[in-house]
Amino acid sequence: MKDKPYSIEVVLFEVMPGYSTEQAKDAITSLNDIVKLYDGFIDRTTASNLDGKFIDLLYWSDIKSAKKAGEDIMKNPKALAIFEVIRPESMQMFHMDVFNQFEE
Numbered sequence: 001m002k003d004k005p006y007s008i009e010v011v012l013f014e015v016m017p018g019y020s021t022e023q024a025k026d027a028i029t030s031l032n033d034i035v036k037l038y039d040g041f042i043d044r045t046t047a048s049n050l051d052g053k054f055i056d057l058l059y060w061s062d063i064k065s066a067k068k069a070g071e072d073i074m075k076n077p078k079a080l081a082i083f084e085v086i087r088p089e090s091m092q093m094f095h096m097d098v099f100n101q102f103e104e
Contacts, residue, residue: 006042007063007097009070011056014090021048027085028056034079038072040065063095 015024028046035041040061048054060066070093073079 007060007066007095009056009058009060009066010094010096011058012090012092013054013056014052014087015054015085016087019085021052024048024054024085027082028054031079031082034073034076034082035069038065038069041069063097066095 015021019027025046025048032044035044035058042059042061044059045057046054058066060069
């Protein structure tokens with residue numbers, strides 16, 4: 001990812017009641033097979049804490065690609081089934097252009 005501009009999509013969310021953390025992790029991880037197919041996709045990292053908060057970091061070649069993928073994925077039945085583990089009112093999404101990156 002170094003040496004060229006890219007964008008990061010940041011998604012913060014919590015899991016719906018009734019799903020275990022492991023069920024949520026499995027569902028969210030299975031989304032990799034869908035997002036990797038979108039133009040401009042570079043990488044994805046997902047993390048959680050003990051308070052049940054999740055963060056999903058998706059790396060894209062540009063914001064336009066990220067937003068187009070976001071619109072399309074909301075029409076994908078497999079993705080929509082996965083999203084059922086996410087508490088909708090907890091979800092926050094941001095698209096940001098990278099302007100600085102640490103280099104050793």
